[in-house]
Amino acid sequence: MATSLRAPGRVNLMGEHTDYSGGLVLPVAIQLGITLTFEPAERIELDAPGGERYIAAVEQELSDLGRPDVGIAGAVEADLPQGAGLGSSGAFEVVVALALCEAAGFQLEPLELALACQRAERRAVGVPSGILDQAASLLGRAGSALLLDCGTLEHRWVPLPDDVAILVLDSGEKHAHEGSGYADRRRELEAGDPRRVRHVETENGRVRETVDALERGDVAALGPLFAASHASLRDDYEVSTPTLNALVASALAAGAFAARMTGGGFGGSIVALAEPDRAADVLARTRVQGWIVCAADGAIRCRTDSTRDPA
Numbered sequence: 632m633a634t635s636l637r638a639p640g641r642v643n644l645m646g647e648h649t650d651y652s653g654g655l656v657l658p659v660a661i662q663l664g665i666t667l668t669f670e671p672a673e674r675i676e677l678d679a680p681g682g683e684r685y686i687a688a689v690e691q692e693l694s695d696l697g698r699p700d701v702g703i704a705g706a707v708e709a710d711l712p713q714g715a716g717l718g719s720s721g722a723f724e725v726v727v728a729l730a731l732c733e734a735a736g737f738q739l740e741p742l743e744l745a746l747a748c749q750r751a752e753r754r755a756v757g758v759p760s761g762i763l764d765q766a767a768s769l770l771g772r773a774g775s776a777l778l779l780d781c782g783t784l785e786h787r788w789v790p791l792p793d794d795v796a797i798l799v800l801d802s803g804e805k806h807a808h809e810g811s812g813y814a815d816r817r818r819e820l821e822a823g824d825p826r827r828v829r830h831v832e833t834e835n836g837r838v839r840e841t842v843d844a845l846e847r848g849d850v851a852a853l854g855p856l857f858a859a860s861h862a863s864l865r866d867d868y869e870v871s872t873p874t875l876n877a878l879v880a881s882a883l884a885a886g887a888f889a890a891r892m893t894g895g896g897f898g899g900s901i902v903a904l905a906e907p908d909r910a911a912d913v914l915a916r917t918r919v920q921g922w923i924v925c926a927a928d929g930a931i932r933c934r935t936d937s938t939r940d941p942a
């Protein structure tokens with residue numbers, strides 16, 4: 632019998648380029664994701680155009696952890712766009728890893744699985760990314776953001792206030808880590824470049840302040856925090872682009888009360904916050920492809936649901 636598993640994409644509310652130095656991140660899993668429908672098989676045969684090297688890398692990482700060599704055959708379906716900076720490669724790794732584990736009756740803790748998928752990303756495309764995308768895709772919770780300390784992997788969920796809608800607006804500039812400055816930035820940070828270090832230190836502080844504001848229900852505090860994060864990513868970390876900067880300005884002009892680039896940068900999307908009854912209008916006025924997203928359950932919870940008695 633075929634099984635379907637789903638892994639969501641993510642949007643990071645605060646804490647950009649902090650994960651690979653052991654800092655804080657605050658993503659939500661979103662309702663857009665990747666579904667894999669599969670059956671156990673002799674070999675791995677998945678209809679997933681462009682996914683081959685990720686599949687091979689995930690398989691190798693899991694095999695190194697002791698997964699029995701059981702194949703799967705199946706196909707993926709996605710409503711999560713690729714290249715929009717919404718964590719599509721992380722979601723793909725997660726859904727493939729969960730399916731391979733399920734077919735083989737092999738179990739890992741969610742964060743062990745996230746770490747294996749993070750290593751798979753590096754193995755597949757050579758990008759030294761952090762654990763943000765895979766952790767968010769696995770551990771997200773409906774209605775909450777995930778506060779994750781990427782150094783200790785301690786985490787908790789922060790409920791989102793009802794009076795905030797989250798918008799993701801796609802700049803249309805295709806974001807890909809390969810060939811972008813992502814690895815350069817990581818090297819510069821590790822070499823102690825003062826502006827890169829300042830971004831990370833101030834951004835970690837902004838994650839804490841964002842959590843405080845959300846917990847106080849102080850939505851008005853979020854606009855200045857988002858603005859400061861965007862400025863720091865643009866000026867100190869230099870991962871924004873003129874198109875992303877213009878889109879942040881246009882979202883604010885269209886009525887959003889907070890906006891910043893999100894994800895790795897060098898293209899991709901921005902995240903904006905608006906009052907729920909204005910969100911559709913903000914989206915229409917910016918005239919780019921976008922989504923009003925909700926904080927959704929991550930793949931762990933989706934799996935629990937799909938294996939529950941279908942009654």
Ligand code: GLA
Binds near residue numbers: 643647
């Ligand atoms: C990409 C990477 C993540 C993280 C972000 C920036 O999404 O995959 O690990 O570094 O960029 O916050």
